[in-house]
Amino acid sequence: MSRITALFEPELLLALEGVDELDKMRAEPNPFWNRARLDITWQLPVMSGMLNEPTISVQPMRYATREELNLFHDYSYIETLELFGNMGSAFSARFGLDTDECPVFQDVDKYASLPVGATIDATMRVANGEFEDAMSFVGGFHHAMKTKAAGFCYYNDCVIGIKKLKEKRPNDRILYLDTDVHHGDGTQGAFYDDPNVLTISMHEYSMGFFPGTGRVEENGVGDGKGYSVNVPLPPLTGDVEFWTAFEELVVPIWLAYKPHFVFWNVGADGHMNDPLADLMLTLDTYHRLSMTVRQLVHLGTRKLVILGGGGYNPVTAAKVWTIVLADLADVALPPILPAKWIELCRKYGYDVIRGGWIDRPLRTDDDHYPKIRRAVDETIEKVKELIFPTFGLEK
Numbered sequence: 001m002s003r004i005t006a007l008f009e010p011e012l013l014l015a016l017e018g019v020d021e022l023d024k025m026r027a028e029p030n031p032f033w034n035r036a037r038l039d040i041t042w043q044l045p046v047m048s049g050m051l052n053e054p055t056i057s058v059q060p061m062r063y064a065t066r067e068e069l070n071l072f073h074d075y076s077y078i079e080t081l082e083l084f085g086n087m088g089s090a091f092s093a094r095f096g097l098d099t100d101e102c103p104v105f106q107d108v109d110k111y112a113s114l115p116v117g118a119t120i121d122a123t124m125r126v127a128n129g130e131f132e133d134a135m136s137f138v139g140g141f142h143h144a145m146k147t148k149a150a151g152f153c154y155y156n157d158c159v160i161g162i163k164k165l166k167e168k169r170p171n172d173r174i175l176y177l178d179t180d181v182h183h184g185d186g187t188q189g190a191f192y193d194d195p196n197v198l199t200i201s202m203h204e205y206s207m208g209f210f211p212g213t214g215r216v217e218e219n220g221v222g223d224g225k226g227y228s229v230n231v232p233l234p235p236l237t238g239d240v241e242f243w244t245a246f247e248e249l250v251v252p253i254w255l256a257y258k259p260h261f262v263f264w265n266v267g268a269d270g271h272m273n274d275p276l277a278d279l280m281l282t283l284d285t286y287h288r289l290s291m292t293v294r295q296l297v298h299l300g301t302r303k304l305v306i307l308g309g310g311g312y313n314p315v316t317a318a319k320v321w322t323i324v325l326a327d328l329a330d331v332a333l334p335p336i337l338p339a340k341w342i343e344l345c346r347k348y349g350y351d352v353i354r355g356g357w358i359d360r361p362l363r364t365d366d367d368h369y370p371k372i373r374r375a376v377d378e379t380i381e382k383v384k385e386l387i388f389p390t391f392g393l394e395k
């Protein structure tokens, strides 16, 4: 079988009613739901010519059915969102809706549903061998709960994709790796007692930082004890410390768990340019991550679905996801960013200062570095102590 990566295109999302109204509805423009972000991120691989490569197959998103949404979400919540989508004016704090982060707008239900349909298709078509792997830029809504929207997330496509897969392959060991800068709370919560879904979340953890969960001690309950892994990182954590934690924790746990199927929620918001978070990762770390994830998947059953996750500097998110896609599909990046794309970014008010694929190397102040390193080392030790015995690993 020739190896083909499926890539889900957000054209249907861009065509929905209300996308351009968001900025007008809110005093503050929403950093997630806006045309600039969707368009800039998608157009980078398009304008780079990467999507003409034979190893990439572009697939449309589709709406998830109510039954599919109900694999995780209550009908009361689904119906409320549908009502909002049609009426555009109802209000309910009970469901976490109509807030700055999860605003209500015309077609909001469709907006929420399309990424779920895409993640399900990505999952099932990789599971049945049609595609080697799959990626959806607009996916990874890890904060959505059973009956509650939160943190830009309405429906949790990660949870629904995993549940759908479990229907077909109930005995598979599933790994959900979440490197989005925010804790993957909704996904973790859905499988907190399930040893067949190992969730690993690496995220910023600091005072007042959303969503406020994701301590090492949150490591599962019942049969699932040890199968929720959290690697909280202090603000200003950079490439070196992040990578140390990944190599010392994620790699051995992954190898011991031997997953049959892997979901990776990338999250471009750990990058140092992100306006909503405080980690200091560079594009280099995302390239390393994607190469390593691919290698680890290839050691096993080669089933991988990648979701874009957060990322609120659209220029950076575009670069991160395009780098991951290039690594995944074995496609070369263009040596310089396409002039047309730089123009598109400008049109939306984003200047592209560096024309290539690397960041200017940057270290935090010398006196910060040992402190961060110490904090990350302490986290690594704590995770080893709490989690390694579950996998028969030595500290």
Ligand SMILES: [Zn+2]
Pocket (backbone or CB within 6 Å): 180, 181, 182, 267, 269, 309, 310, 311
């Ligand atoms: Zn995030």
